[in-house]
Amino acid sequence: MNIIDKRNVLASSNTRSYRRRARSAIRNIAIHHSATTSGSAEAFARYHVNNLGWPGIGYHYVVDRDGSISRCHDLEVVSYHVGNSNSFAVGICMVGDFRTQSLTDAQRQATLDLTRSLMSELNIPVENVWGHIEFPGYAWKPCPSISMGTFRNWLREEGAELTGRPAPTATYVAGVRQRSILNRGDQGDDVRALQERLEELGFHPGPIDGIYGSQTADAVMRFQRTARITVDGIVGPETRAALRDFEQVAEQPEHASPTDEPDHREELYQSETRRMLRLLSPMMRGSDVQEVQEKVGAVADGIFGPETAERVRAFQRREGIAVDGIVGPQTWRALDQSQVNTGVGYQRLLSVQSPFIRGADVQRVQRALNVQVDGMYGPLTERAVRNFQRREGITIDGIVGPQTWRRLFNE
Numbered sequence: 001m002n003i004i005d006k007r008n009v010l011a012s013s014n015t016r017s018y019r020r021r022a023r024s025a026i027r028n029i030a031i032h033h034s035a036t037t038s039g040s041a042e043a044f045a046r047y048h049v050n051n052l053g054w055p056g057i058g059y060h061y062v063v064d065r066d067g068s069i070s071r072c073h074d075l076e077v078v079s080y081h082v083g084n085s086n087s088f089a090v091g092i093c094m095v096g097d098f099r100t101q102s103l104t105d106a107q108r109q110a111t112l113d114l115t116r117s118l119m120s121e122l123n124i125p126v127e128n129v130w131g132h133i134e135f136p137g138y139a140w141k142p143c144p145s146i147s148m149g150t151f152r153n154w155l156r157e158e159g160a161e162l163t164g165r166p167a168p169t170a171t172y173v174a175g176v177r178q179r180s181i182l183n184r185g186d187q188g189d190d191v192r193a194l195q196e197r198l199e200e201l202g203f204h205p206g207p208i209d210g211i212y213g214s215q216t217a218d219a220v221m222r223f224q225r226t227a228r229i230t231v232d233g234i235v236g237p238e239t240r241a242a243l244r245d246f247e248q249v250a251e252q253p254e255h256a257s258p259t260d261e262p263d264h265r266e267e268l269y270q271s272e273t274r275r276m277l278r279l280l281s282p283m284m285r286g287s288d289v290q291e292v293q294e295k296v297g298a299v300a301d302g303i304f305g306p307e308t309a310e311r312v313r314a315f316q317r318r319e320g321i322a323v324d325g326i327v328g329p330q331t332w333r334a335l336d337q338s339q340v341n342t343g344v345g346y347q348r349l350l351s352v353q354s355p356f357i358r359g360a361d362v363q364r365v366q367r368a369l370n371v372q373v374d375g376m377y378g379p380l381t382e383r384a385v386r387n388f389q390r391r392e393g394i395t396i397d398g399i400v401g402p403q404t405w406r407r408l409f410n411e
């Protein structure tokens with residue numbers, strides 16, 4: 001392995017530094033692609049520090065197209081690359097955009113060698129080598145855009161046979177049998193074509209298997225939300241037309257976006273042990289049930305009955321999350337967030353600052369503009385604001401002042 005030590009030479013913040021951890025805290029190796037056709041540890045470090053305001057580069061290792069490896073951080077450094085899983089993960093980034101490129105043989109071999117050596121050094125089993133997309137909260141992120149099942153098989157089979165990437169996804173064509181409505185439980189070529197189209201548009205639906213399961217429904221809902229049509233997880237005429245006409249944003253942001261930072265409520269989630277609430281017999285009772293009822297607009301009697309379950313389902317549908325009427329971790333988070341977002345009025349100028357401005361007003365702007373709601377005013381939010389200002393014909397400065405706020409919320 002050709003490892004170049006860049007731990008002290010890459011761009012880093014003068015004012016912020018990453019937390020450190022014990023080696024024993026490391027449980028996972030995270031595999032990324034850079035989502036850029038070229039790049040280097042130096043370039044990523046500059047982007048993460050100068051544009052995103054991070055303490056340093058997000059990855060522990062970067063593997064170039066020629067197979068050379070840059071060592072960027074001690075393993076003890078808790079850098080940003082998988083959000084709330086940062087504290088127990090080591091990040092390896094392969095340079096390339098594997099949605100359109102293949103990894104080179106040299107790069108593949110170097111990444112496998114590096115991963116194997118880390119597995120042995122840190123005592124990590126192959127089952128704990130995950131793609132970015134496999135970490136909690138990242139089902140929407142097409143990273144690293146290679147099959148992780150195949151990657152893990154390569155790790156298992158020392159010197160295994162070279163296997164090409166799966167063929168590029170087909171376009172969504174009308175050549176296959178088309179039902180007018182597709183819904184959970186459906187199977188067939190038309191479901192497969194739907195999954196391929198979702199994949200092509202970046203709404204990763206899980207395995208392309210022709211089965212309309214919960215991952216496909218989840219991808220459909222994320223698409224519907226983005227396309228600003230009814231969010232129900234069902235493909236009818238409206239969704240079909242939107243899928244056909246939807247255009248991807250031409251400009252692709254670099255891979256590491258502010259959402260790879262840990263959520264500022266990470267500690268809170270970890271310390272919280274809130275019950276999962278659902279319709280059971282006998283019915284569940286308690287102040288947590290009451291709290292949910294108040295937030296979803298059900299009668300707050302503290303008893304989780306059919307009406308509450310129905311209100312929870314409606315809430316989940318609005319939020320574009322899995323609709324099951326059960327209040328689990330994801331729904332709890334969405335409930336917290338929606339609570340924060342209601343009733344926040346204009347408070348201050350919002351613009352990209354280092355560190356990023358955070359808060360409920362930022363979340364409200366993000367929600368209105370349909371960008372990832374992380375509560376931090378970063379470059380992606382700024383870009384969405386600029387686009388909005390352009391559409392509205394007002395001053396295009398990427399800053400939310402009173403005028404832009406009024407246009408956003410009619411307030």
Ligand SMILES: [Zn+2]
Nearest residue numbers: 032033132143
């Ligand atoms: Zn990634």
